[in-house]
Amino acid sequence: xxxLAACACTCLRAQAYAQVDLYSLEAAYIYNFTEFTxxxxxxxxxxxxxxxxxxxELGATLAKLDGHSVxxxxxxxKPIPEGAAVAxxxxxxxxxxxxxAATKAASVRDGPILVVRAADADTSDYPCVVTLxxxxxxxxxxxxxxxxxxxxxxxxxxxxxxxxxxx
Amino acid sequence: xxxxxxxxxxxxxxxxxxxxxxxxIYQALSLRAALTDDANMQADMIADNVSAALMFNDVRSxxxxxxxxxxxxYVASAGIYTxxxxxxxxxxxxxxxxxxxxxxxxxxxxxxxxRLSFDDVFVAATIAQNDKTLGTVVVxxxxxxxxxxxxxxxxxxxxxxxxxxWIAFVVxxxxxxxxxxxxxxxxxxxxxDPLTGLPNRRAFYEELNERLQRGALACSRAALILVDLDxxxxxxxxxxxxxxxELLKHVSVxxxxxxxxxxxxxxxxxxxxxxxxxxxxxxxxxxxxxxxxARALARPFDLPRASIVASASVGVSVFPDxxxxxxxxxxxxxxxxxxxKSAGKNAAVEFHPSMTVEARxxxxxxxxxxxxxxxxxxxxxxxxxxECRTGRMIGxxxxxxxxxxxxxxxSPAEFVPVAEDSELIVALGQWVLRRACRDAARWNAEQGxxxxxxxxxxxxxxxxVQFSEDVKAVLAESGLSPHLLxxxxxxxxxxxxxxxxxxxxxxxxxxxxxxxxxxxxxxxSSLSYLQSFPVNNLKIDRTFVKPLPQAGQPIVTxxxxxxxxxxxxxxxxxxxxxxxxxxxxxxxCDIVQGYLLGRPxxxxxxxxxxxxxxEDTEPSA
Numbered sequence: 030x031x032x033l034a035a036c037a038c039t040c041l042r043a044q045a046y047a048q049v050d051l052y053s054l055e056a057a058y059i060y061n062f063t064e065f066t067x068x069x070x071x072x073x074x075x076x077x078x079x080x081x082x083x084x085x086e087l088g089a090t091l092a093k094l095d096g097h098s099v100x101x102x103x104x105x106x107k108p109i110p111e112g113a114a115v116a117x118x119x120x121x122x123x124x125x126x127x128x129x130a131a132t133k134a135a136s137v138r139d140g141p142i143l144v145v146r147a148a149d150a151d152t153s154d155y156p157c158v159v160t161l162x163x164x165x166x167x168x169x170x171x172x173x174x175x176x177x178x179x180x181x182x183x184x185x186x187x188x189x190x191x192x193x194x195x196x
Numbered sequence: 197x198x199x200x201x202x203x204x205x206x207x208x209x210x211x212x213x214x215x216x217x218x219x220x221i222y223q224a225l226s227l228r229a230a231l232t233d234d235a236n237m238q239a240d241m242i243a244d245n246v247s248a249a250l251m252f253n254d255v256r257s258x259x260x261x262x263x264x265x266x267x268x269x270y271v272a273s274a275g276i277y278t279x280x281x282x283x284x285x286x287x288x289x290x291x292x293x294x295x296x297x298x299x300x301x302x303x304x305x306x307x308x309x310x311r312l313s314f315d316d317v318f319v320a321a322t323i324a325q326n327d328k329t330l331g332t333v334v335v336x337x338x339x340x341x342x343x344x345x346x347x348x349x350x351x352x353x354x355x356x357x358x359x360x361x362w363i364a365f366v367v368x369x370x371x372x373x374x375x376x377x378x379x380x381x382x383x384x385x386x387x388x389d390p391l392t393g394l395p396n397r398r399a400f401y402e403e404l405n406e407r408l409q410r411g412a413l414a415c416s417r418a419a420l421i422l423v424d425l426d427x428x429x430x431x432x433x434x435x436x437x438x439x440x441x442e443l444l445k446h447v448s449v450x451x452x453x454x455x456x457x458x459x460x461x462x463x464x465x466x467x468x469x470x471x472x473x474x475x476x477x478x479x480x481x482x483x484x485x486x487x488x489x490a491r492a493l494a495r496p497f498d499l500p501r502a503s504i505v506a507s508a509s510v511g512v513s514v515f516p517d518x519x520x521x522x523x524x525x526x527x528x529x530x531x532x533x534x535x536x537k538s539a540g541k542n543a544a545v546e547f548h549p550s551m552t553v554e555a556r557x558x559x560x561x562x563x564x565x566x567x568x569x570x571x572x573x574x575x576x577x578x579x580x581x582x583e584c585r586t587g588r589m590i591g592x593x594x595x596x597x598x599x600x601x602x603x604x605x606x607s608p609a610e611f612v613p614v615a616e617d618s619e620l621i622v623a624l625g626q627w628v629l630r631r632a633c634r635d636a637a638r639w640n641a642e643q644g645x646x647x648x649x650x651x652x653x654x655x656x657x658x659x660x661v662q663f664s665e666d667v668k669a670v671l672a673e674s675g676l677s678p679h680l681l682x683x684x685x686x687x688x689x690x691x692x693x694x695x696x697x698x699x700x701x702x703x704x705x706x707x708x709x710x711x712x713x714x715x716x717x718x719x720x721s722s723l724s725y726l727q728s729f730p731v732n733n734l735k736i737d738r739t740f741v742k743p744l745p746q747a748g749q750p751i752v753t754x755x756x757x758x759x760x761x762x763x764x765x766x767x768x769x770x771x772x773x774x775x776x777x778x779x780x781x782x783x784x785c786d787i788v789q790g791y792l793l794g795r796p797x798x799x800x801x802x803x804x805x806x807x808x809x810x811e812d813t814e815p816s817a
Contacts, residue, residue: 064251064325064326187245190248190257191248191249
């Protein structure tokens with residue numbers, strides 16, 4: 030936990046020098062999002078399944094956070110499963126076409142999955158709960174609260190306040 | 197008194213000040229505690245709200261949260277710091293200096309944790325998310341409002357205290373004024389004679405003490421003059437107490453007028469006055485003033501119902517010639533007063549050392565007379581009385597005698613007045629009466645003869661309520677027939693208390709006891725009195741008998757014929773010459789008594805005489 034915080038802070042500091050380690054920052058953001066998100070009680074378990082494409086830079090960075098815990102749940106970073114198995118994910122990180130397809134599969138259902146789209150992802154066809162956006166040399170995010178509600182996810186008002194756009 | 201009120205007020209003021217201060221301190225403490233609580237609450241709220249902003253490094257959002265503090269006027273500045281101690285965002289009240297911005301620093305929080313101070317309040321709250329410490333919020337609250345509140349509070353307390361102080365001042369000053377008035381009144385009542393308005397005994401002795409002390413220092417003289425009204429009791433008894441009071445008022449005015457303003461005049465007893473006069477030159481001034489006073493009082497005073505001559509006896513003692521201290525000055529003046537009374541009243545007498553000797557002798561006589569009465573050391577002598585017509589001895593007057601073991605025979609003229617001055621006269625009179633009755637019963641029993649005994653009665657005895665009962669008891673005890681007892685009363689003592697006197701006389705007469713009016717002709721000798729007194733005999737005083745037969749016949753003739761017209765027998769005493777006896781016999785006097793016929797003798801002498809008389813008469817019979 031401390032290591033992560035230290036990591037996040039290092040990233041923040043890096044941002045101050047405009048040398049953005051974008052993926053690290055994005056990973057830290059995603060990690061923070063899980064802090065402010067509440068999954069339905071039925072979903073509550075010992076682990077928080079974070080599905081990401083391990084072949085991408087972001088996926089690789091997220092994989093480093095595997096085992097860290099958030100609100101008593103351990104992060105479990107896994108590759109994005111095929112088809113209906115995507116429902117096992119708590120967090121789905123969309124950053125390339127492969128993950129985009131999974132998103133497509135997930136979007137038809139209303140399973141409680143926090144879908145986060147990375148800043149440089151070129152797929153924007155399917156609704157995501159959180160969309161990371163590059164704003165100058167800063168990283169910001171938009172929140173689709175309706176999508177979150179559809180997926181029975183509770184997002185903290187603290188998080189909503191920080192969002193660039195809330196729809 | 198005013199000083200006392202001021203001291204009380206000052207004490208009250210101090211108490212108010214202390215309580216005010218305590219209240220203020222308490223108020224300051226609670227105001228600061230409330231301010232700290234508020235600031236803590238704000239810091240906690242901020243800490244809760246900025247955790248996400250800190251996590252996402254969103255300074256703008258953090259600033260927005262901080263900006264909400266503008267609604268809290270007491271927050272001077274606030275700052276958000278990261279765990280590393282770096283400033284993340286800060287806020288300062290509009291118009292605050294740059295220094296205030298930097299002031300909200302975690303380093304200041306610990307340093308400025310004081311409970312009683314007017315410095316700004318520094319509080320900090322930890323920013324945490326899911327038990328993860330993210331940073332610190334520091335809020336600085338100004339004490340401006342608190343100070344203002346405290347000033348208002350202080351002003352209110354001050355106002356209330358002043359109000360209380362004013363009320364206390366009014367109340368205490370009124371109360372002390374009343375107390376002072378009451379004390380003054382008490383002092384007046386305690387030191388003044390209410391009737392005459394003159395200082396009373398206590399006040400006089402205090403003033404006397406003070407003046408003598410001053411006089412001793414200044415080597416000046418002062419005369420203490422004691423004034424005692426003669427026969428004041430008579431005025432009270434005959435004219436009533438109202439008249440007595442009136443007379444006292446007149447006397448007090450007359451006394452005041454006969455001395456200087458600076459001199460002290462006081463009523464120290466019922467009819468006793470004291471005057472303290474400063475003497476400027478010679479000692480004789482004292483007696484001159486006393487004589488002036490005696491003259492001033494020896495004139496008629498107009499009372500509502502009568503005009504009364506209030507003669508007074510005056511005694512003078514001079515300080516420091518006659519006495520050097522208060523006690524001896526008073527006692528020497530008292531001795532002089534006694535001498536004045538003994539000298540026949542209405543006189544002023546100056547103290548002389550020899551008087552002390554007399555006074556001591558009197559005191560000694562009184563003690564020894566009491567002892568003599570207790571031990572039966574007195575005895576009686578009897579002077580026979582003869583009937584003029586037959587020459588028979590018909591009675592004897594009992595006369596008390598005192599043979600002192602050291603001083604020898606003491607004259608009744610000396611010890612009877614001593615007894616009269618004290619209650620001793622009652623016991624003496626009773627002793628004489630008892631002894632005389634016993635003796636008379638004996639001589640009457642032995643001889644089978646009829647011879648009465650005459651006993652003198654003092655005014656004090658007559659004043660005793662149970663006197664007539666006592667006499668009856670003595671008669672019963674001795675077995676003497678009541679008609680053989682003759683009580684001799686003096687005219688003046690009957691005058692002193694007419695009602696009581698006449699009542700007692702009637703009771704005695706009812707019991708069969710004979711009464712005789714002694715010393716007739718020396719006092720008032722009012723005919724109306726003679727009518728109201730139920731007496732059997734009337735005794736012509738020896739002063740009328742003495743010039744007979746060459747002079748004074750008209751008055752004796754008048755007394756005898758007057759007494760006879762009232763049906764009263766006449767006794768002449770002090771018969772010493774045969775010519776006197778012959779004249780009295782001719783004039784119709786009933787009974788005679790005197791040295792010519794028989795000197796006072798012992799009981800045995802009387803019985804002998806009685807026996808020989810019987811022997812004389814028997815052969816002729």
